[in-house]
Amino acid sequence: MTTEPTPLDVARVRMSLRRAVRADVAAVVDLIAAEQPGRHLDDSDADADLTPYLAAFEAIDTDPAQLLVVVEHDGEIVATMQLTFIPGLARRGALRAQVEAVRVRHDHRGRGLGAAMMRWAIAEARRRGCALVQLTSDTSRTAAHRFYGRLGFTASHTGFKLRLPESDEDG
Template sequence: MKLDYRNAQKNDLETLITLLSDDDLGRKREDTSKPINTSYLTAFEHIEQDPNNELVVIEFQQQAVSMLQLTFIPYLTHTGSWRCIIEGVRIHSDFRGKGIGEQMFLWAINRAKQRQCHLVQLTSDKQRPDAIRFYEKLSFIASHEGFKLVLK
């Protein structure tokens, strides 16, 4: 399956929000109402303006079938190296199980190498055991315990 990768445009937002809400967890936390919640527009503008953030749309035959966000962060650790964080990974439910995930992760890892990152990291909700198995299959290691504090 030949996939095409491109930076998201503002007119992709409705599609991206739909992708983000296309599972049990996403339905609980995303806002698919129209017009688009202005918080999404503000976040998109910040991402678009930041050279260390890439919001990527993955297309198959000119249809958006997947997305992810790459964030590149300089660190003092590991001799002042860079890291790539992969977030917001979603594949349209009609396209899951077709090898898209592996292709897009290989692309993302290559993108991190192009940016001379030392490390690629991600988090996955513990309520997504299939995703965790998928990341382990790609040689990601659950080497750290993650913590989050929701601020509202």
């Protein structure tokens, strides 16, 4: 993606989608933490210390297989998502796009912004030569599941996660 913002017209409102920059990290963390499923992942003191988020941003921003984007409206970050481009041997060596952390600020929901973002993500995946766009969604987010279904996504797999506790290598 170029550094130039992509205009998004949502319900006759002009917004811009662009690659995230370091200065956006606090707003992105706030969007992610505002979602109920994410609250157990990001404690309420996330604003107090952005150090781990800034380190993660640097890793994302310097990896050409990662793309973190934000949507701006009137100078404020109102939405975000991350795309990861995964090469693999399955599907005849197909490249796939993984969509993660799709968040739209509560006061911008229901106007088509999420759909516009997903259409952009699908177009970006095609532009990069992906054969598949995939995502996961917390099982409790049934409205999100309906939303993704309306966009043509199918619930084709069951996902599993294993949380790895922080280890003390010194002791």
